[in-house]
Amino acid sequence: MKKKGYFKRVQGKLRLTLLGREALAGIGFALPFLIGFFGLFLPMIVKSVSYSFSNMTVEKTGYVLTKAANNGFEHYIRALTIDPDFNRQLLQAILDMFTKVPLILIFSFFMANLLNQKFHGRAVARSILFLPVILTSGVVLGLESSDLLLTTRSPAEMTGTDFSTIMNVSGLLLEYTDLPASAINFLASAVNGIYSIIIASGVQILIFLAGLQSISPSLYEASSMEGATAWENFWKITFPMISPLILVNSIYSIIDSFTSETNAIMKDIKSTIFSEVKYGLGSAMAWIYFVCIGIILLVVGSLISRHVFYNDEQR
Amino acid sequence: MNATTKTARVHRLTAAKVGRGLWSIVRGVIIAGICFTILQPLFVKLSVSFMSEKDLFDSAVKYIPKHFTLNNYKLALKGMDYWNSLLRTFLLSGGVALLQLASCMLVAYGFARFRFPFKKILFACVILMLIVPPQIIMLPLFMHFRFFDIFGVFKAVNGAPVSLLDTYWPFLIQAATCTGFKNGLFIYMLRQFFKGMPKELEEAAFVDGCTKLKTFIRIIIPSAVPMMVTIFLFGFVWQWMDSFYTSLYLKGTMVIPVALDSLSASVYSEYSNYGGSMNFISPGFISMMNNTGTILAMVPLVILYLVCQKYFVEGIERSGIVG
Numbered sequence: 001m002k003k004k005g006y007f008k009r010v011q012g013k014l015r016l017t018l019l020g021r022e023a024l025a026g027i028g029f030a031l032p033f034l035i036g037f038f039g040l041f042l043p044m045i046v047k048s049v050s051y052s053f054s055n056m057t058v059e060k061t062g063y064v065l066t067k068a069a070n071n072g073f074e075h076y077i078r079a080l081t082i083d084p085d086f087n088r089q090l091l092q093a094i095l096d097m098f099t100k101v102p103l104i105l106i107f108s109f110f111m112a113n114l115l116n117q118k119f120h121g122r123a124v125a126r127s128i129l130f131l132p133v134i135l136t137s138g139v140v141l142g143l144e145s146s147d148l149l150l151t152t153r154s155p156a157e158m159t160g161t162d163f164s165t166i167m168n169v170s171g172l173l174l175e176y177t178d179l180p181a182s183a184i185n186f187l188a189s190a191v192n193g194i195y196s197i198i199i200a201s202g203v204q205i206l207i208f209l210a211g212l213q214s215i216s217p218s219l220y221e222a223s224s225m226e227g228a229t230a231w232e233n234f235w236k237i238t239f240p241m242i243s244p245l246i247l248v249n250s251i252y253s254i255i256d257s258f259t260s261e262t263n264a265i266m267k268d269i270k271s272t273i274f275s276e277v278k279y280g281l282g283s284a285m286a287w288i289y290f291v292c293i294g295i296i297l298l299v300v301g302s303l304i305s306r307h308v309f310y311n312d313e314q315r
Numbered sequence: 316m317n318a319t320t321k322t323a324r325v326h327r328l329t330a331a332k333v334g335r336g337l338w339s340i341v342r343g344v345i346i347a348g349i350c351f352t353i354l355q356p357l358f359v360k361l362s363v364s365f366m367s368e369k370d371l372f373d374s375a376v377k378y379i380p381k382h383f384t385l386n387n388y389k390l391a392l393k394g395m396d397y398w399n400s401l402l403r404t405f406l407l408s409g410g411v412a413l414l415q416l417a418s419c420m421l422v423a424y425g426f427a428r429f430r431f432p433f434k435k436i437l438f439a440c441v442i443l444m445l446i447v448p449p450q451i452i453m454l455p456l457f458m459h460f461r462f463f464d465i466f467g468v469f470k471a472v473n474g475a476p477v478s479l480l481d482t483y484w485p486f487l488i489q490a491a492t493c494t495g496f497k498n499g500l501f502i503y504m505l506r507q508f509f510k511g512m513p514k515e516l517e518e519a520a521f522v523d524g525c526t527k528l529k530t531f532i533r534i535i536i537p538s539a540v541p542m543m544v545t546i547f548l549f550g551f552v553w554q555w556m557d558s559f560y561t562s563l564y565l566k567g568t569m570v571i572p573v574a575l576d577s578l579s580a581s582v583y584s585e586y587s588n589y590g591g592s593m594n595f596i597s598p599g600f601i602s603m604m605n606n607t608g609t610i611l612a613m614v615p616l617v618i619l620y621l622v623c624q625k626y627f628v629e630g631i632e633r634s635g636i637v638g
Contacts, residue, residue: 028425133549294446
């Protein structure tokens, strides 16, 4: 494409070219975001960094920042080496993420494939499956996880026999197969935590479903004519076509798992700031946490995007 | 020879049919099971909300209460100050959802249709907003709205910055500037939707002398209704249930999430004022109150979902969120 300027000179006056007018309109439409990002979001980020490096005292008309000890790194050092819970919770959050996210991805992909087929009562099944997106969010999730009575009545732990079934099955698996114990534990935790997985995978099912429906049926027709089986169709057409969404969904699930309200470390940061009134320490903890999230996202994103197939002809 | 191939074909056909029949049974069982897992906790909540405390510890009672009572609802309605907080939450969520729908649509349209300098970097900023956990900017936001000032104007007039806590302004400001709850996701979804729309209509309108804003209002908005309903529903519901920003900005104002969070404690304090014999809050009582409150908070959402459901599923299907 030829590069054009945004302005032109007409009779000595500066006028907008067509491209310039388009750019102006685009910026005009994006203005709310630009104001929000540069006027509110970015200053907040900068302030948050500066809080984490300083001690804050609140007064009636404002607050005063003084530089923290150890060149300002006092709070970071405290969070990582002195705080008894922080490291453990950080590790726990990361481990939880790594066990949960693959399960969520597999489950939501499977469910999207099921819901994409034609059967009686599909509309009803869809509305019920999207219900958790609506109902089990925010404060309800927190209440549900802290409710002692409800957890004993949840489907997984309704009776003692259910749990012992899981134990028996995993015992049998251990005895008669060569599967490593860690894999069996993983499976058992997946079965046990099915409710939390279903609840966390609403948006992902939506995204996969939208992707599945955007695959053109002519691809399947052509390959069936050539004699491909359904199994081959799945791996040669559906899977590559959906792979960009696997990337989107895994990133979304990772963020969702890290920022959900049931996450222990999130609660910890909030209580450090508002209950214990340690502003600097809380901000430092939040930043350490965010750096961890960022690194994990980068690694996972680059690993998956290597295998993603982009169908460029369609665009 | 001919006859044997014929019988073989018949057999294969029946085998395929049997396979398909088996699969539909398996599929039905899986879907029914998952629907049950989703619905069961809701039923439990509903049934617990009608029980008296005795039933909770009675092992013979599972779903149908023995001592049917509406007492929980009476207590919860009073403890949550339900009707007032319902109205407040309705106004707040409606306002926030509408404002952020409008601003996110404008921004998404800008990103989908126009070329302008630094567009890629700016869109990366949208994604960045999605990734940064709100806990990082929680404290600065709190301080910002606690000591709110635009270029020192309020300080010059009032002598001190204004506190916007316990008002709706922080929510509205964040919604209008696309920095609210998950607004990055909304912009992303809407942009994908607009990108998938055919350009010809807009070009025709432009040739006929429509300005760009007019094209947006007259052509884009009518054809984007299902997607708009979806985004509105998301925004409304997440604001309705959000305890993060509400507990940050609203300390004294009762809205549903705040009321729900403190329900058992506030009802208990009323109990003890009567000189009741409860020296501690029993877990059964907490659970009863929480479940009743959750049901009360969910009812408006369920109604809304049932109304919007058709648009919702359609909007999701047509969003075509691809890479």
